[in-house]
Amino acid sequence: MTQHYDVAGLGNAIVDVIASTDDRFLLENNIAKGVMNLIDHYRVQQLLQVLPSGRELAGGSAANTMAGLASFGGRGVFMGKVRDDQLGKSFARGLETIGIDFPTPPASVGPQTACCLIAVTADGQRSMNTYLGACRELREADIDEAAIAAATVLYIEGYLWDEPEAKTAIEKAIRIARKNGRKVAFTLSDPFCVERWRSEFMALLKDRIDILFANEAEAMALFESGDFDGVLQSLRGFKGIAALTRSAKGCVIAAGKEVHVLDADPVSQVLDTTGAGDQFAAGFLFGYSHGRNLPDCGRLGTLAAAEVIAHYGARPETSLRARAVEAGLL
Amino acid sequence: MTQHYDVAGLGNAIVDVIASTDDRFLLENNIAKGVMNLIDHYRVQQLLQVLPSGRELAGGSAANTMAGLASFGGRGVFMGKVRDDQLGKSFARGLETIGIDFPTPPASVGPQTACCLIAVTADGQRSMNTYLGACRELREADIDEAAIAAATVLYIEGYLWDEPEAKTAIEKAIRIARKNGRKVAFTLSDPFCVERWRSEFMALLKDRIDILFANEAEAMALFESGDFDGVLQSLRGFKGIAALTRSAKGCVIAAGKEVHVLDADPVSQVLDTTGAGDQFAAGFLFGYSHGRNLPDCGRLGTLAAAEVIAHYGARPETSLRARAVEAGLL
Numbered sequence: 256m257t258q259h260y261d262v263a264g265l266g267n268a269i270v271d272v273i274a275s276t277d278d279r280f281l282l283e284n285n286i287a288k289g290v291m292n293l294i295d296h297y298r299v300q301q302l303l304q305v306l307p308s309g310r311e312l313a314g315g316s317a318a319n320t321m322a323g324l325a326s327f328g329g330r331g332v333f334m335g336k337v338r339d340d341q342l343g344k345s346f347a348r349g350l351e352t353i354g355i356d357f358p359t360p361p362a363s364v365g366p367q368t369a370c371c372l373i374a375v376t377a378d379g380q381r382s383m384n385t386y387l388g389a390c391r392e393l394r395e396a397d398i399d400e401a402a403i404a405a406a407t408v409l410y411i412e413g414y415l416w417d418e419p420e421a422k423t424a425i426e427k428a429i430r431i432a433r434k435n436g437r438k439v440a441f442t443l444s445d446p447f448c449v450e451r452w453r454s455e456f457m458a459l460l461k462d463r464i465d466i467l468f469a470n471e472a473e474a475m476a477l478f479e480s481g482d483f484d485g486v487l488q489s490l491r492g493f494k495g496i497a498a499l500t501r502s503a504k505g506c507v508i509a510a511g512k513e514v515h516v517l518d519a520d521p522v523s524q525v526l527d528t529t530g531a532g533d534q535f536a537a538g539f540l541f542g543y544s545h546g547r548n549l550p551d552c553g554r555l556g557t558l559a560a561a562e563v564i565a566h567y568g569a570r571p572e573t574s575l576r577a578r579a580v581e582a583g584l585l
Numbered sequence: 586m587t588q589h590y591d592v593a594g595l596g597n598a599i600v601d602v603i604a605s606t607d608d609r610f611l612l613e614n615n616i617a618k619g620v621m622n623l624i625d626h627y628r629v630q631q632l633l634q635v636l637p638s639g640r641e642l643a644g645g646s647a648a649n650t651m652a653g654l655a656s657f658g659g660r661g662v663f664m665g666k667v668r669d670d671q672l673g674k675s676f677a678r679g680l681e682t683i684g685i686d687f688p689t690p691p692a693s694v695g696p697q698t699a700c701c702l703i704a705v706t707a708d709g710q711r712s713m714n715t716y717l718g719a720c721r722e723l724r725e726a727d728i729d730e731a732a733i734a735a736a737t738v739l740y741i742e743g744y745l746w747d748e749p750e751a752k753t754a755i756e757k758a759i760r761i762a763r764k765n766g767r768k769v770a771f772t773l774s775d776p777f778c779v780e781r782w783r784s785e786f787m788a789l790l791k792d793r794i795d796i797l798f799a800n801e802a803e804a805m806a807l808f809e810s811g812d813f814d815g816v817l818q819s820l821r822g823f824k825g826i827a828a829l830t831r832s833a834k835g836c837v838i839a840a841g842k843e844v845h846v847l848d849a850d851p852v853s854q855v856l857d858t859t860g861a862g863d864q865f866a867a868g869f870l871f872g873y874s875h876g877r878n879l880p881d882c883g884r885l886g887t888l889a890a891a892e893v894i895a896h897y898g899a900r901p902e903t904s905l906r907a908r909a910v911e912a913g914l915l
Contacts, residue, residue: 484845484880491842504834507846512821514844515814516837550814 258356261329261544262440263403265428266317266412267390268335268359269369270342270349271569274309276374281382286374291383294372299386302372311342312568313349314371315390316444316533317412319569323537323559325353326575327585329544332356332402334428338389342368358399362389375567381527393421398428404435407544408466410536413444416452429463438543440466442536443473450476465495466543468536474499483507487514498553500535500560502528508553517553520561530569534559538575542584554584588686591659591874592770593733595758596647596742597720598665598689599699600672600679601899604639606704611712616704621713624702629716632702641672642898643679644701645720646774646863647742649899653867653889655683656905657915659874662686662732664758668719672698688729692719709897711857723751728758734765737874738796740866743774746782759793768873770796772866773803780806795825796873798866804829813837817844828883830865830890832858838883847883850891860899864889868905872914884914 281288284305294302313322321331333350337343339361346368350357361368366388374382393415403409409432415421432439441456441464443449449456456477460467471483474497478489483501487509490497496510505518538555547555558579562571579585611618614635624632643652651661663680667673669691676698680687691698696718704712723745733739739762745751762769771786771794773779779786786807790797801813804827808819813831817839820827826840835849868885877885888909892901909915 482848484847487844487846488880504848509844512842514817514839514846516817516844516846517814518812518834550818 258405259330260332260402260406262321262324262331262408262410262540263406264317264321264331264333264410265415265425266333266335267315267369267387267414268318268337268346269315269371269385269390270346271312271314271371271373272306272309273312273373273375274307276307276376278376281374281376286382286384288376288382289380291385294384294386296366296386296388298384299367299370299372299388302384306372306374311345312570313346314569315412316414316442317410318350319530319533320410320537320540321350321355322353322570323534323575324541325355326571327538327541327555327559327579328576329541332358332399332406334359334393334397334399334402336362336389336393336397337368338362338366340367342370343389356402358402359397362392365389365392391418391421393418393424395424395427398424398431400431403428403431403437406437408438408440408540410440410540411442413442413448413456416455417448433463438465439463440468440536440540442468442532443477446472446476449473453477460493467493467495467497468500468532468539469497470500470532471502496549498535498539498556500532502531506535506553506557508549510549513549515550515553517550517557520557522561522565525564527567528564530563531560533569534563534571551584555579558582558584588735589660590662590732590736592651592654592661592738592740592870593736594647594651594661594663594740595745595755596663596665597645597699597717597744598648598667598676599645599701599715599720600676601642601644601701601703602636602639603642603703603705604637606637606706608706611704611706616712616714618706618712619710621715624714624716626696626716626718628714629697629700629702629718632714636702636704641675642900643676644899645742646744646772647740648680649860649863650740650867650870651680651685652683652900653864653905654871655685656901657867657871657885657889657909658906659871662688662729662736664689664723664727664729664732666719666723666727667691667698668696669693670697672700673719686732688732689727692722695719695722721748721751723748723754725754725757728754728761730761733758733761733767736767738768738770738870740770740870741772743772743778743786746785747778763793768795769793770798770866770870772798772862773807776802776806779803783807790823797823797825797827798830798862798869799827800830800862801832826879828865828869828886830862832861836865836883836887838879840879843879845880845883847880847887850887852891852895855894857897858894860893861890863899864893864901881914885909888912888914
C-alpha cells in the first residue's frame with residue numbers, strides 16, 4: 256500500500272549552522288553584520304574552519320514548511336538536493352527526526368551541501384553567509400513520481416526557479432501532480448526572485464497553480480502594483496486560491512468571489528520574523544489537506560506564524576497541533 | 586432651479602462647548618474625568634454657569650460628516666433639530682459658515698439645543714457632558730422632501746433610531762430618497778446603539794440601505810460575530826456597499842463580489858480619534874457622489890480620517906480637497 260501524504264514539498268535543502276561569536280570575529284573574517292551574504296565554496300570552507308562549533312539545523316523555506324506540517328501532525332515528503340557529505344546527512348537526519356520522508360538521493364559528486372553559516376552576536380544580530388551548493392543541482396531525475404501522486408498538495412518554493420535544471424524538475428513535478436488530480440501550491444519566496452521571473456510566474460499562475468502563497472512585497476512585485484488592494488484586484492481573474500500574508504496586518508485569502516480578511520494572532524514580543532511565511536504555509540496547507548474551510552486554513556497559518564516569530568529560528572519549537580487544539584481550531 | 590446636493594445628512598444637532606479647566610474644577614463639579622457623561626437639562630444649566638467661557642463648535646456625528654464633505658468641496662444639506670436659543674443659533678452659524686444648508690426650523694418650545702460640554706484639562710483629557718435636548722425632537726415634519734430629492738445620497742446617523750419620533754422621520758426620509766431614485770447610506774454609530782436595535786437595523790439592511798458605514802465593533806455587534814472575517818462573510822448576502830473601518834488596520838469595502846482591502850493613511854501622531862468615522866464617511870461619500878470607483882472612495886475616506894485624528898476635535902482643520910489633490914486622488 257502506498258503511503259499517503261498531505262504535502263509533497265520541493266525546495267532548497269539548506270543546513271543552518273548557528274554559532275555564537277563576537278564582533279571581533281565578524282571583523283576579522285570580513286562578515287557584514289546583520290545581513291545575508293551569498294558566499295562561494297571557497298569561502299564556506301574557510302568560514303567553517305574558523306567558526307566556533309555551533310548548532311546544525313535543517314533549514315530552507317519549503318523544508319521549514321514541512322517541519323511545521325509535521326508539528327501539526329501532518330504527513331509530508333520533501334524533495335531537495337544535498338551532497339553525500341556531513342551536512343547532507345545532518346539535513347536528512349533533521350527531516351527524519353520529525354517524521355518527514357526525504358527520498359531524494361544525495362549527490363555523490365559536485366558541490367557540497369548548501370549551508371547558511373549564521374554568526375549570532377550577543378546583541379541578537381544574525382550575520383548570515385549562504386552557500387547554495389548542492390541544492391542548485393536538483394534534476395528531473397530527483398522528482399519522485401510516487402510521492403507526488405500520493406500527496407494531496409505539491410508545494411513548490413519559488414527560489415528553485417533560479418536554476419534552469421530545477422525549473423525543468425518543477426515542470427515535471429507539476430505534470431505529475433496534475434495527471435494525478437493533485438493540487439499545486441507555489442510560494443513566490445522573495446520580491447527579487449519575482450522580479451527575475453515575473454512573466455514565467457504569471458504564466459504558471461494562469462493554468463498550473465491552484466494555491467499561491469505570497470507576502471505583500473512579493474505579490475506587489477508580481478502584479479507591479481503600488482498597493483495591496485491593487486494586488487487583490489489583479490487576482491480577481493485567478494481561478495485558484497491566493498493566500499496573501501501581511502505581517503502584523505494578518506492575511507487575506509482570496510478565492511474568486513470569496514475573500515477572507517484575517518487578523519494576525521497576537522504575539523507578546525516579536526523576536527525573529529524568519530520563517531513566518533514558511534510556517535503560515537505549513538498551517539494553511541495542513542488545514543487545506545484536511546478539508547478545512549478557507550478561513551480556518553488561514554487561521555491555522557496565522558497561528559503557526561505567531562509561534563515562530565516569538566522565538567529565534569525558522570521552525571516551530573512547540574507543538575503546533577497542541578496550540579491549534581487549544582485555540583479550538585483542531 | 587433646484588439646488589443639487591451631493592449628500593443630505595440626517596442626525597443629531599449638537600453644539601460642543603470646549604473649555605479649559607483644572608482637575609479641581611472637575612472635582613468641585615462632580616465631573617467624571619476622561620469619559621462621556623450623559624446629563625439632564627438641570628445639570629447642563631448648572632454646568633454652563635460655572636464652566637469658564639470656551640469655544641463653541643457645531644458637532645454631532647452626521648453634521649461632522651457634512652463639515653468634512655464641505656472641506657472636500659462637496660455640496661451638502663443637513664437636517665437635525667435645535668431650539669431657537671443661543672446654542673441653536675451657534676449650531677446653524679457653524680454649518681452656514683462652511684456652506685452646508687440647514688433648512689430644519691428650530692423648535693420654539695421644549696428642550697434646549699443639545700450640547701456637549703467638554704472640560705479639557707492640561708493633561709489633554711476630555712471630560713464630556715452630553716445633553717441631547719432638542720435633537721431628540723426631530724419629527725416627520727422636519728424632513729425636507731426637496732432637499733432629499735435633490736441629493737445623490739441620503740446619509741443617516743444610527744443614533745437617531747433611539748427616538749421613536751425620529752425613527753418615523755427617518756422612514757419618511759428613506760421613502761423620499763427611494764421614490765426619487767437616490768441612494769440611502771446609514772452609519773451604525775455605536776456598538777450599544779446596534780445592540781439596542783439589531784433586528785430593526787438588520788431589517789433596514791435587507792432592502793432599504795445602499796451603503797452601510799460601520800466600524801469593526803459596530804459591525805461585529807450587528808452580525809454577532811466574534812471576528813472581522815465573520816462580519817465580511819455575513820455581508821455576502823448584502824446587496825449594497827459596506828464600508829467597514831478598522832482604525833489602524835484601514836478599511837475594507839465590500840460590494841458583492843468586489844472586496845477592497847485598503848490600508849490606513851500614515852499619521853505621525855494620533856492625538857484624538859474623535860470623528861475618525863465621521864470623516865471617513867465624508868471622504869467616501871464625496872467620492873461616491875462624484876462617481877469615483879470604490880477603492881478611491883475608500884482612499885478619500887482614509888485620507889479624511891487621517892487628517893482629523895492628527896489634531897483635537899472632530900472636524901477637519903485643513904482643506905481636505907487640497908490634501909486629496911496633493912495625494913493625487915482629485
